[in-house]
Amino acid sequence: MSVDLATVKRVARLARIAVTEEDANRMVGELNGIINFVEQLNEVDVSGVEPMTSVTPMDMRKRKDTVNDGNKAAEIVANAPNTDRDFFLVPKVVE
Amino acid sequence: MTELTSLTIAEAREKLKAKEITSVELTESYLKAIDAANEVFNAYIAVTPEKAIEMAKASDARRASGTVGALEGIPLGIKDLFGTRDVHTQACSHILDGFKPKYESTVTQNLWDDGAVMLGKLNMDEFAMGSSNETSHYGAVINPWKANGSNQQLVPGGSSGGSAAAVAAHLCAGATATDTGGSIRQPAAFTGTVGIKPTYGRCSRWGVVAFASSLDQAGPIARDVRDAAIMLKSMASVDAKDTTSVDLPVPDYEASLGQSLKGMKIGIPKEYRVDGMPEEIEKLWQQGIAWLKDTGAEIVDITLPHTKYALPAYYIVAPAEASSNLARYDGVRYGLRIDGKDIVDMYEKTRAAGFGTEVKRRIMIGTYVLSAGYYDAYYLQAQKVRTLIKRDFEIVFDAGVDAILTPATPSSAFGVADENLAADPVAMYLNDIFTVTVNMAGLPGIAVPAGLDKKGLPLGLQLIGKPFEEETLFRTAHVIEQAAGKFTPAKWW
Numbered sequence: 001m002s003v004d005l006a007t008v009k010r011v012a013r014l015a016r017i018a019v020t021e022e023d024a025n026r027m028v029g030e031l032n033g034i035i036n037f038v039e040q041l042n043e044v045d046v047s048g049v050e051p052m053t054s055v056t057p058m059d060m061r062k063r064k065d066t067v068n069d070g071n072k073a074a075e076i077v078a079n080a081p082n083t084d085r086d087f088f089l090v091p092k093v094v095e
Numbered sequence: 096m097t098e099l100t101s102l103t104i105a106e107a108r109e110k111l112k113a114k115e116i117t118s119v120e121l122t123e124s125y126l127k128a129i130d131a132a133n134e135v136f137n138a139y140i141a142v143t144p145e146k147a148i149e150m151a152k153a154s155d156a157r158r159a160s161g162t163v164g165a166l167e168g169i170p171l172g173i174k175d176l177f178g179t180r181d182v183h184t185q186a187c188s189h190i191l192d193g194f195k196p197k198y199e200s201t202v203t204q205n206l207w208d209d210g211a212v213m214l215g216k217l218n219m220d221e222f223a224m225g226s227s228n229e230t231s232h233y234g235a236v237i238n239p240w241k242a243n244g245s246n247q248q249l250v251p252g253g254s255s256g257g258s259a260a261a262v263a264a265h266l267c268a269g270a271t272a273t274d275t276g277g278s279i280r281q282p283a284a285f286t287g288t289v290g291i292k293p294t295y296g297r298c299s300r301w302g303v304v305a306f307a308s309s310l311d312q313a314g315p316i317a318r319d320v321r322d323a324a325i326m327l328k329s330m331a332s333v334d335a336k337d338t339t340s341v342d343l344p345v346p347d348y349e350a351s352l353g354q355s356l357k358g359m360k361i362g363i364p365k366e367y368r369v370d371g372m373p374e375e376i377e378k379l380w381q382q383g384i385a386w387l388k389d390t391g392a393e394i395v396d397i398t399l400p401h402t403k404y405a406l407p408a409y410y411i412v413a414p415a416e417a418s419s420n421l422a423r424y425d426g427v428r429y430g431l432r433i434d435g436k437d438i439v440d441m442y443e444k445t446r447a448a449g450f451g452t453e454v455k456r457r458i459m460i461g462t463y464v465l466s467a468g469y470y471d472a473y474y475l476q477a478q479k480v481r482t483l484i485k486r487d488f489e490i491v492f493d494a495g496v497d498a499i500l501t502p503a504t505p506s507s508a509f510g511v512a513d514e515n516l517a518a519d520p521v522a523m524y525l526n527d528i529f530t531v532t533v534n535m536a537g538l539p540g541i542a543v544p545a546g547l548d549k550k551g552l553p554l555g556l557q558l559i560g561k562p563f564e565e566e567t568l569f570r571t572a573h574v575i576e577q578a579a580g581k582f583t584p585a586k587w588w
Contacts, residue, residue, distance in 0.1 A: 003463065015418060015462040016425070016439070017455055018447035027459060030520055034460055037521045038407040041476050044483065051478030052485065054339075055295045055309065055537025056562065061338050075197040081432035088427050091438045 002032050099124035100265040104169050104322040107268060111158070111168050118158070118168025121268075122151035122212050125170045129214065129266050135588045138261040140175060140233040141183035142215035150212040157210065164210030165329050172267035174258050175216045176223055177203050177313075178302035182213075186304040187231040188221045190449025191430040200302025201334045202271060202313045209329040214267050218257030221451045222421065223278055223306045226526035228256025229511065230453040238286060238508050239264040239584040242550035249508040249552070252282030252526075258316045259286040263584060269317040269326050273303060275310045276409055277504075277530030280542035283316050284503035284555030287544045287582035289323045289572065290316040292530075294562045295537035296341035297327075299334035307416035308339075310409075310534040319581055320543060320573045324348035327565065343563055351566035352573045356390045359571070362397035362496040367529055369505060375548045376502045383500055383545055383556045386578040387571065397496060399487040404480050405532040410524060411464050411477035412535075417454075418461025424449060456520065485536040492561050498571050501529050503542040503555035529557060539565045543572040545579045553582050 003011075008027045012019040019027070073086040082089040099121050102110065110116045126144050133139050147170065154168040173179060175187050178196040185191035199207075207213070220230040227250040228236040236256040238249040240263070251260040255272035259282035262270050272279045274292035283290030291314045298313040305311065315326035328349065333342040363384060368377065388394050426432035426445035433448050435441035450458065464473035491499070505528055509516070516523045533540035539562070542555040556575060560568045 007463075008459070011459050011463045011466065013443075014466060015458050016422075016442040016446055017450065017458065018440075018443035027456070030456055031459060031463065033519065033521055034410060034456075035463075037524075038410050038473065038477075041404055041407050041411070041473075041480055044401070044404055044476075044480050046476060046479035046483070049479040049482050051475055052481040053478070055485065056339075056341065058296075058339075058341070061335075061342070063335060072197075077428075078197055079194050079429035081426060081430070090427055091435065091441055093438050 002035060003028060100128045102268070103318050104166070104268050104325050107169060118151040118154040118212060119148065121168060122147050122170045122214070125214055125267060132264060132266060132588050136237045136239065136260050136264055136266070137234055138218055138236055138257045138264065138266055139172065139215045140187060140218045140257070143182055143213060146182070147212055147214050150207070154210050154212060164208065165325065166206060167210030168212060169210070169268050170212045170214050171206060172214050172217045172258060172261045172270040173203055174255055174271050174273060175219050176273050176304045177271055178304070179203055179213065179216065183216050184304070186222045187219045187233055188449065188451070188454070189232045189431060190424045190446070194429050198302055201299035201332065201336060202303065202330045205329055205332055206271070211329070217261055217270060220254035220256065221454050222304065222417070223254040223273055223275055224417070224453050224457055225253040226277070226281060226523055227516070228253040230451055232451060235511050236260045237511065239588070240286060240508060240552055241587060242552055248511040250285070250511055252285035252508065254278040255282045255316060259283055259288055259290070262286070262288045262316050262318060264588070269315055269322050271313060271330065272316045273311060273313050274534065275306050275413060276534050277527035279314050279316060280530045280540055280555070280557060281504050281526055283542040284544070284553065285508040287553035287584065288316050288318060289320050289541065289543050290314065291323050291327060291541040291565065291568065292533065292539060293327060293331060293565055294539045296339050297331045297539070297563065297565070299332060299337040299340045301334055301336040305420040307413040308420060309416060310413060320569055320576050321349060321352055323541070324352060324569045341563070346566055348566055348569050351570040354570045356387060356392040356571060356574055359392045359497045360495050361387050361392045361394050361571070362491055362499040363394060364397050364399045364402065364499060364501060366399050366402035367501040369528065372502070372505050373548070376505065376554060379546050379554050379556065380500070380502050383575055386575055387500065390574050395496065397491045397499070399491065399532070401480065401483045401487050402532055405484050405535050406524060406528055408477040408480040408484065409531045409535060410460070411473050412481065414457040414461035415465050415474055416461070418458045418465065421454070421458055481535050484532055488536050488538060497561070498567050499559040501557045501559065503529060503557040505529065507548045507550065507552035507554055533559055538562060539568055541568040541572045543575050544582045545575055547582065
């Protein structure tokens with residue numbers, strides 16, 4: 001498989017990264033280089049092999065579903081680029 | 096009097112204990128050294144002198160009152176990936192401009208709870224994606240090592256390049272680092288320092304900026320094996336805030352140093368002999384084998400047949416996880432925002448301006464391999480190969496092998512702005528060929544300096560251990576260190 005310019009632009013859109021025509025053209029070559037490299041995995045016989053989901057076989061520890069933190073809205077918005085009364089401000093999304 | 100900055104953690108600990116020096120004196124020596132040399136190395140991207148002195152004073156006061164932690168009064172550097180309360184934390188990315196978290200990572204909190212002092216935040220590849228520290232928004236780090244008779248600037252490796260350079264140049268007593276595919280062990284090997292990536296789950300990942308969550312682990316870079324053992328003991332813990340952290344007691348790693356290797360079985364994997372590997376690395380490996388044999392270990396040839404597939408599988412799994420983890424940088428809750436005509440335009444412009452070239456490349460690869468129609472061909476296949484890589488190690492360990500000895504890197508440190516590496520991302524990725532298998536299998540691995548090449552640059556050996564048997568690695572690495580000696584760059588700065 002290999003990627004073309006249209007695929008690069010589609011993937012950039014999915015990843016929410018604006019790309020110029022020049023960026024996109026450069027990425028076609030770079031991404032194909034990486035994809036060619038990873039394609040050697042197709043040589044491996046994986047019949048009957050389970051995909052790895054966790055490196056250490058362990059049961060996920062669970063805690064009680066109780067409130068153990070909170071009441072710090074000011075801290076949560078402290079690093080935001082644009083806020084108003086403890087709300088994050090974004091461009092209008094609903095007309 | 097010797098310079099205070101030349102003391103190892105273990106030596107400084109003794110002098111502090113004997114009241115020959117105070118933490119304030121030690122900390123001031125480091126701040127002076129940073130002031131004089133950081134411009135040369137670019138190892139620190141934020142120095143925190145006031146905080147350091149305040150922490151050192153508090154440490155001296157604790158000592159006077161009889162409370163002494165395991166790292167009491169020891170000045171450390173912290174990789175910029177670790178969240179540090181109200182202090183610069185940007186993973187060396189432009190997209191986290193101005194970010195100062197309101198929380199402390201568990202690993203750094205553990206260090207402060209044990210009495211350590213923070214000197215500042217260390218340079219790294221952006222979001223830990225790189226093998227030369229050149230993808231940092233804050234510029235390249237310069238390796239304190241230079242080739243004989245050469246003035247060429249060399250990279251310290253990456254992604255923990257700032258950590259490794261600061262430790263090698265004595266700009267901190269020890270440093271925190273992280274390792275997703277080799278980011279502790281490769282820079283340690285390039286700078287003549289010791290770096291250990293512990294077993295996945297040994298250190299909490301809470302508060303550490305995420306790159307690839309199933310692979311990321313924190314660990315120390317230190318001047319010698321003992322210092323690395325001292326630091327890991329403090330960094331490791333079980334943590335309710337990271338469900339993948341493991342509830343096992345943290346052993347006294349230092350106690351494993353000096354124990355005999357009699358009866359131990361060391362595996363030598365034939366797959367780690369790669370085309371184009373310099374002869375000196377092969378020679379160093381044979382030397383390492385001889386040292387371990389001399390101290391009573393049994394050497395056995397082993398095979399890890401899926402080794403060559405670890406790097407390609409990594410370049411599916413790690414970008415896939417990264418593309419998901421880095422989706423959070425959208426210009427809304429923290430960091431950089433570039434305004435746009437609507438919200439999607441704002442996201443796209445912010446991410447285009449905020450991420451560097453290598454980070455964008457990996458997000459794109461990750462997005463592609465997870466996209467509809469490609470998931471099974473790439474991601475699922477890579478996860479199956481990962482099972483096989485881990486199985487290779489399990490078979491060897493089940494057959495009685497206690498640890499595996501390999502080279503740490505396929506070369507010594509290379510030049511800054513290397514044109515061949517810049518032109519071919521895959522060539523740069525090959526730096527991690529010996530280290531990445533360990534992350535894919537979740538195992539512990541340590542890089543220990545073992546000699547200099549003919550250019551006079553350090554080379555390291557790697558030991559790979561069974562899950563949660565870091566003690567075996569410290570004990571074996573210590574034997575190599577005893578035989579090889581320690582390596583310090585000649586001071587030119």
